[in-house]
Amino acid sequence: MKTLNDKKLIVEEEFCKGCGICVAFCPKNVLKVKNGKVLIADIDSCIQCGICEMRCPDYAIYLGGK
Amino acid sequence: MSKYLIEKYYRTERLPHIWCPGCGNGIVLKAIVKAIDNLKINKDDICVVSGIGCSSRATGYLDFNTVHTTHGRALAFATGIKFANPKLHVIVITGDGDCAAIGGNHLIHAARRNIDITTIVFNNNIYGMTGGQFSPTTPTGDKGTTAPYGNIDPNFDLCELAKASGATYVSRSTVYGVNMITKQVEEGIKNKGFSFIEVLTTCPTYYGRKNKKGDAAEMIRQLNEMTVNINAYDKLPEEKRENKIVIGELYRDTREEYTEKYDRLIKSF
Amino acid sequence: MTWENVRLMQGNEACVEGAIAAGMRFFAGYPITPSTEIAEISAAMLPRVGGKFIQMEDEIASISAVIGASLAGKKAMTATSGPGFSLKQESIGYAVIAEVPCVIVNVQRGGPSTGMPTSPAQGDIMQARWGTHGDHSIIALYPSTVKEVYDTTIKAFNLAEKYRTPVILLMDEVIGHMREKIVISKKNEIKIYNRKKPSVSPDEYMPYKITDDLVPEMANIGEGYRYHVTGLVHDEFGNPTNNSIIAEKLISRLINKIENNLDDINEYEEYKMEDAEEAIIAYGSTARSVKSAIDILRDRGRKIGLFKPITIWPSPKKKLEILGKNMKRVLVVEMNMGQYLLEVERILGKYTEVKGYGRTNGELITPNEIVSFVEEG
Numbered sequence: 062m063k064t065l066n067d068k069k070l071i072v073e074e075e076f077c078k079g080c081g082i083c084v085a086f087c088p089k090n091v092l093k094v095k096n097g098k099v100l101i102a103d104i105d106s107c108i109q110c111g112i113c114e115m116r117c118p119d120y121a122i123y124l125g126g127k
Numbered sequence: 128m129s130k131y132l133i134e135k136y137y138r139t140e141r142l143p144h145i146w147c148p149g150c151g152n153g154i155v156l157k158a159i160v161k162a163i164d165n166l167k168i169n170k171d172d173i174c175v176v177s178g179i180g181c182s183s184r185a186t187g188y189l190d191f192n193t194v195h196t197t198h199g200r201a202l203a204f205a206t207g208i209k210f211a212n213p214k215l216h217v218i219v220i221t222g223d224g225d226c227a228a229i230g231g232n233h234l235i236h237a238a239r240r241n242i243d244i245t246t247i248v249f250n251n252n253i254y255g256m257t258g259g260q261f262s263p264t265t266p267t268g269d270k271g272t273t274a275p276y277g278n279i280d281p282n283f284d285l286c287e288l289a290k291a292s293g294a295t296y297v298s299r300s301t302v303y304g305v306n307m308i309t310k311q312v313e314e315g316i317k318n319k320g321f322s323f324i325e326v327l328t329t330c331p332t333y334y335g336r337k338n339k340k341g342d343a344a345e346m347i348r349q350l351n352e353m354t355v356n357i358n359a360y361d362k363l364p365e366e367k368r369e370n371k372i373v374i375g376e377l378y379r380d381t382r383e384e385y386t387e388k389y390d391r392l393i394k395s396f
Numbered sequence: 397m398t399w400e401n402v403r404l405m406q407g408n409e410a411c412v413e414g415a416i417a418a419g420m421r422f423f424a425g426y427p428i429t430p431s432t433e434i435a436e437i438s439a440a441m442l443p444r445v446g447g448k449f450i451q452m453e454d455e456i457a458s459i460s461a462v463i464g465a466s467l468a469g470k471k472a473m474t475a476t477s478g479p480g481f482s483l484k485q486e487s488i489g490y491a492v493i494a495e496v497p498c499v500i501v502n503v504q505r506g507g508p509s510t511g512m513p514t515s516p517a518q519g520d521i522m523q524a525r526w527g528t529h530g531d532h533s534i535i536a537l538y539p540s541t542v543k544e545v546y547d548t549t550i551k552a553f554n555l556a557e558k559y560r561t562p563v564i565l566l567m568d569e570v571i572g573h574m575r576e577k578i579v580i581s582k583k584n585e586i587k588i589y590n591r592k593k594p595s596v597s598p599d600e601y602m603p604y605k606i607t608d609d610l611v612p613e614m615a616n617i618g619e620g621y622r623y624h625v626t627g628l629v630h631d632e633f634g635n636p637t638n639n640s641i642i643a644e645k646l647i648s649r650l651i652n653k654i655e656n657n658l659d660d661i662n663e664y665e666e667y668k669m670e671d672a673e674e675a676i677i678a679y680g681s682t683a684r685s686v687k688s689a690i691d692i693l694r695d696r697g698r699k700i701g702l703f704k705p706i707t708i709w710p711s712p713k714k715k716l717e718i719l720g721k722n723m724k725r726v727l728v729v730e731m732n733m734g735q736y737l738l739e740v741e742r743i744l745g746k747y748t749e750v751k752g753y754g755r756t757n758g759e760l761i762t763p764n765e766i767v768s769f770v771e772e773g
Binding site: 138170171172207210211212232233235393 | 422424443444446448450452453454456457458460461462463464465466467468469470472486487490617618619620622623624625626627628635636
Binding site: 075076078079080081082084085086114115116117118119120123124125 | 133137142143144147148149150152331344345
């Protein structure tokens, strides 16, 4: 389900250290850690709240683009 | 927002940074940069100074004038920089060991002078760079590699120390409340005088593991549970205050700033 | 010569006068005998010329503030004595590797530790050379008259700026506190050297670029050239690295930028050396006693002269070798138990006999003592 906001969730894989903070704080269980990197497992559930971006210590996940 | 901040204010070719998975330092650093962006200060007018330790590696990633100094001495270097060129916005990034142990003397005297430096302490309760020794802020009883049976030292309240020493802006926040960090750094930079901001952050690799605090996310959640905002704290009944760390803006004062005082002296001749 | 340029001055005072003439506009210090007058006089003079004086909380803070001020564009100095000089050593190494021009004055007193605070000594010769950890080169100067203090302080700033390096100005309690008549040079007679500023735009600027003269151009903080300064081994952009090739290049450049310029850096005085068959090597206050001793010995028919290095480090290697080859004997007289002696032996010991005379009881070495040493030894 798309929201009014049409930003895209982007993962910078080379920055990700797989700490799992974004996974733990995501309110909609959109994310997973697989092979030490974050994976967008369920983009349809994403409400683009930006918590993952705010909490990521490695600048590896963010809402960007149009 | 992240992308914009990183591209504008970081030396992107230096990323990814050296901090461990789940280390809170990257969160604090971005919150600081956001504050600078909000204040719209020219990058050339900012000088960020750091000491030695995990937190102090921050300067290497930032596209400002950056000075990564010796262990504990960031505030002394920063004092020289600010006094030599008072037009600069001088920000010090330091850690609990760097600022409260080896650099403790410089902290109390920079605060005493009320020199216009904004000091941000990344307090993760441990010496991370050297592998997990207890620091002056490691809670009594907690473990470090040099406190294998539990730390018997009482731990410092850094904000009380800064306040007693003469800082004119003192606040505390945690990596749980990212926006609060940004707000406090903004206020600290705006304060014409010595500003002290303690940010409680997480070291899952050493402090967390040694003390069975859970993973990175769990440690961030615990920071939220351990702390209470100063506005709410005042209304809490006595029994609920126990063991709570107070966050928010803790102290403000107005005193003449050091470099301005000296400039008056120069102009008197 | 007009009388307005003639002053009766203490060594410590001449140091501040020279520093301000050289462009010093920042001083950070901490009280310590016998250098305190340098801080006191700086505190009085600097605000009058638009400069800054700050009394820091300790010795380490003082050198740290000096380095910070220099990075921000001010010519900066601190002054101390043995115990404080020891405390400053880590940061002196920082100034070496980060290439920050600054002047550190050490008015030597008796040691080790608190030692004899009000008595002269020359016990920090090796500390000046090797006090900070790690391999490096260093410039250390040592005047022996009040006028020389004035001139040498200017030279210290010039060399610091020219070679982007900390320069140590050694004195001893006698030189610091002694009063002499000096003729102050006129402004237009003083040669001032300022750090090389960037010749390129900020986008092209490399703060630690390897150039032909091995001394990179230096941008001051706040001038639009944002770069990283660190005590870690770094590449030409200032970024930390563990790369062994870059490390080797950096450390050898730091050494060579000084060691390749001995002719420019080395300064010395020779006294009655024209026909000398024996030489005494001495510096600072001891060189004054040696001069008197040489006059006495010459009266007694001895062909002896003084070689007085003003630049203690780096050593005047070529000059010392020539001495070794031409002298029947070289004697080193110093207020320590044989520190510069080690360097003299190392350089010219293979050519001639080298003997040292030294002591560390807080008393000056007298001319008569030196005469006896020469005649009996």
